[in-house]
Amino acid sequence: MSRRIAITINRDGGIKAETLGIKGKNCLDYVPLLEELLDAETVQSAFTADYQAGEVHLPPSTTTVNEQPS
Amino acid sequence: MSVEILLVPVALAAAHAVVAVAGAVTAAVGDDGTERKAIAVQTRLKHPGLLVDALVSVGARATSHTDGSVSGTWEGIAFRFVHNEDGTLSAHLDADVDVARAQELILVTDSAYAKAVQDAVAQRVRDRAGELGMTVESETVDEDESVTLVLNVDQVRS
Numbered sequence: 746m747s748r749r750i751a752i753t754i755n756r757d758g759g760i761k762a763e764t765l766g767i768k769g770k771n772c773l774d775y776v777p778l779l780e781e782l783l784d785a786e787t788v789q790s791a792f793t794a795d796y797q798a799g800e801v802h803l804p805p806s807t808t809t810v811n812e813q814p815s
Numbered sequence: 816m817s818v819e820i821l822l823v824p825v826a827l828a829a830a831h832a833v834v835a836v837a838g839a840v841t842a843a844v845g846d847d848g849t850e851r852k853a854i855a856v857q858t859r860l861k862h863p864g865l866l867v868d869a870l871v872s873v874g875a876r877a878t879s880h881t882d883g884s885v886s887g888t889w890e891g892i893a894f895r896f897v898h899n900e901d902g903t904l905s906a907h908l909d910a911d912v913d914v915a916r917a918q919e920l921i922l923v924t925d926s927a928y929a930k931a932v933q934d935a936v937a938q939r940v941r942d943r944a945g946e947l948g949m950t951v952e953s954e955t956v957d958e959d960e961s962v963t964l965v966l967n968v969d970q971v972r973s
Contacts, residue, residue, distance in 0.1 A: 748968045754936050756960040758929040760822040772817035785822035788829050
């Protein structure tokens with residue numbers, strides 16, 4: 746399966762980017778790349794099902810909107 | 816799907832509302848630079864060049880200055896945008912201006928500016944994807960005027 750990134754640029758200037766077919770922690774490598782490509786800053790991130798499929802543990806320094814404190 | 820991120824272009828501030836009237840100040844308004852009673856309107860806009868383009872697109876006359884400020888007139892309303900410490904631009908308008916009209920100016924300008932940012936970001940992706948080992952596979956425009964580009968990143972080292 747090809748690795749893809751879908752970038753949606755909204756009319757109000759906000760941007761959503763979603764990695765597709767990239768499992769595990771490798772998806773995090775694309776965050777700084779996207780910031781450079783888009784000349785933008787990340788304000789929120791969330792892991793989705795494919796990340797969980799490739800990795801058991803989240804990096805302790807990474808915050809996600811889905812993560813709940815234990 | 817593995818990660819979804821929300822980003823804000825550096826030309827826009829994430830923390831500010833679209834428009835907020837900050838109240839009365841003494842400031843230069845318009846092109847002459849003379850200080851007088853004015854109202855300040857906070858915006859999320861940061862880039863003077865994009866701001867001039869946006870103002871012109873909504874029918875204003877606008878000029879950027881070497882200090883980064885932008886002055887001009889829109890439908891008889893004189894304005895001057897100046898940078899705040901956080902990089903955002905505030906608009907200074909004559910104190911006797913109708914506040915609703917002032918907000919209208921800022922809102923139409925914000926909308927035009929956002930469109931300019933959207934266009935600039937999309938063009939940047941088209942121009943720079945190849946340099947980063949990415950290929951634009953598709954580009955679509957949705958009913959809400961959002962633009963979606965799908966990039967193939969198989970050639971990107973990760």
